[in-house]
Amino acid sequence: MTSTTLDPGAPTAGERDLTYSEAVREAIGQAMEADDRVFMLGEDIGVYGGAFGVSGDLFHRFGGERIRDTPISELGIVGAAVGAALAGMRPIVEIQFSDFTNQAMDQIVNQAAKIHYMLGGAASVPMVLRAPLGSGTGAAAQHSQSLEAWFAHVPGLKVVMPATPADAKGLLLSAIDDPNPVIFLEHKLLYRTSGPVPVEPLRVPLGRTAVHRRGADLTVVATGVMVSRALDAAAVLTDEGVDVSVLDPRTLTPLDDAPILEDVSRTGRALLVQEAPGHAGFTAEIAARITESPTLYRLLAPVRRLSGLDAPIPYAPQLERASVPQVDDIVDAALTLMKES
């Protein structure tokens, strides 16, 4: 068999094509229509429409009270969201580049993530922090990082990385509903990609791995923009006679590892692909889960990780491309893995 697409959150209602950024915007708009507690704050999200155009016309639809432009004060605005969430609102913060979550780390890590626990469950912080991540735009080292593993390492934060427009919409709606702080990481290169998205505000639950295709020979687990690169690589590999599965955990926390372990048990080979640097990266967690489970005994070859270089993202386009996995790199890694067994 070649490609069975099996998406556990798969919608059945009416769909039409939207871009990834339109899908995010639609989710915010539907959540704001349904619930007065939902509002958004961030830099240049008003008339400007957002640094990546995601908030678009929301300012004109909902006004400046609820689509609230802020000064350049990330610590202040994330802190304000934490406070508003504690006081019963459902804030969505947009940070212009996920790199600037660094300015707000105290509020994210020391405050939002821990309040529910520290207070013995007496209060919660239902907020969403949306931020674009990743390289590919020539914005260099301070605007191109993939810091998802940092957030996944902090108990109390949920971490979401949608790879398709439908997931962007469905997962964001779930993130807004969630009573916990959710870090929602959107890949910049995906904003203009399009795909079918349900019209209705259908939720894609957090913590459900998506199976984009099933193959007999090898399991590719990929996150973010690497999902589409893995699917492109899968098509090339089919011509080479190698039949691969492509799975996307979609949420790093909570992590739905069962479908991954099951698929790797079946194929016997695991190739884990991320854009972030490999050293202490998120796919190391997946590798550990494989080796800590009986799936270990089913492996026909060692688990292989394919990651970005352990270096900052450079500016020059040829250097930037060479710093993170491309389709060819995934194909090569898969073929090498096939030869190892």
Place this chain on the structure above:
Amino acid sequence: MTSAPLADAGRARHALLTMWTIRRFEEAVDDLFARGLMHGTMHLSIGQEASATGACMALRSDDAITSTHRGHGHCIGKGADLTRMMAELLAKETGYCRGRGGSMHIADVATGNLGANGIVAGGIPIATGAALAYQLRGEDRVVACFFGDGAANEGAFHEAVNLAAIWKLPVVFICENNKYGMSFSTEKSMAVAHVADRASAYGIPGVTVDGNDVEAVHAAVADAVSRARSGAGPTLVENVTYRWKGHSKSDKNLYRTKEEIAEWRALDPIVRFEAVVQERGLLDEAAVQAVRDEAMQAMREAVRAANAAPDADPSDLLDAVFAPA
């Protein structure tokens, strides 16, 4: 009292040439970008040339600066090599950062430019720390710290200015207030009229200057530099100016009017200074034209030389992650 204005022909010529060089550099970048020959993003300082020029001319060559994402003018003002700047933007191995940094990360440590910064307000604590080093070593060097109006709303600004104030560090905080942080106007982002009004909260002097008047900028920064060098501590200088172009390549200018842009274009700092030097008889029309030609020539040569340089090489991307032991 203010120090001497740019009163002699030599300094006036230098100021005019620096402003024209910045203008031509920015126009070249704009053009290369529009033609798809340049990658990434960029933030142009057209309209703000007097601020970088007047401030840098008040510094000694061994003084330092920290710069911003809108930093080409500061870099040129401090004496950087145009070809190496252009080579960096064109992703060449001969660029200031060997293609790794791009526009937002150009530094030229040799001329005292500790670097542009992609992080709004990122350079403000760094300038403060460099000034601390000079003070600790008993050197009479000064740091000029450039940042925007928007940066003044970051926590880093508050913490760094307070440290510099309590330790009387030799740093001059130069806010280039171009009225917007991206789309957000200072009327909306601050409840005080001027960034310089905040100086009193730190117990340091604050002055607001016509940032399109290169002599006024120079005088205010020169005063602040001598104060810093004498051990009296930091000053907050606010240069009120305007950026003619959008914030970056993706700006549709939805947040400001055409009329406002036109009003500020009429206050062109270069046109104003050309009139001043001619009125005073420092340079005649032919001498002014020669300055313009020289800037244009220098720019053309920089683009030509940068284009001819080898592309940045992806074969050794790990070599600069750590400094060698």
